[in-house]
Amino acid sequence: MALDEGDYLVGMEIVEESGLILSISEHGYGKRTPLKDYRLTARGGKGVINMKTTERNGKVVAILVVKEESDLMIITKDGKIIRLEAGEIRQAGRSTQGVRLVKMEEGDAVAAAGVIPESDDNGKNGPNGQGDLPVQ
Numbered sequence: 001m002a003l004d005e006g007d008y009l010v011g012m013e014i015v016e017e018s019g020l021i022l023s024i025s026e027h028g029y030g031k032r033t034p035l036k037d038y039r040l041t042a043r044g045g046k047g048v049i050n051m052k053t054t055e056r057n058g059k060v061v062a063i064l065v066v067k068e069e070s071d072l073m074i075i076t077k078d079g080k081i082i083r084l085e086a087g088e089i090r091q092a093g094r095s096t097q098g099v100r101l102v103k104m105e106e107g108d109a110v111a112a113a114g115v116i117p118e119s120d121d122n123g124k125n126g127p128n129g130q131g132d133l134p135v136q
Helices: none
Strands: 020-025 029-034 060-066 071-076 081-085 110-116
Touching: 020 110, 060 110
Parallel strands: none
Antiparallel strands: 020 029, 020 060, 071 081, 071 110
């Protein structure tokens, strides 16, 4: 992929054809976009625009592959942690800015985001549903 000066790669994911890409911006905005909305590019292409970035929403800081039933966690630089269901986030096209996922204080920004893995045992394995965790 050929990147112009000032362009950067946020992340890469392996996605099924029916997959959804969740894009999260530094000011706490996000959106789910169906994979089919992204066109394929040829070798050496410049990629495609993922999210319309403005002063309001900031730069894209994370992309995640989600399903309707996925849970995710967003952590800010000031230590605010929020857990969301992906199905509650509006689906939107590639060239939109997204909706507010986290209310941010002045000077705060999204530091990390991730999908919470699905539990195989539905919390039945151990007193707190954690199963056999390694001792550290």
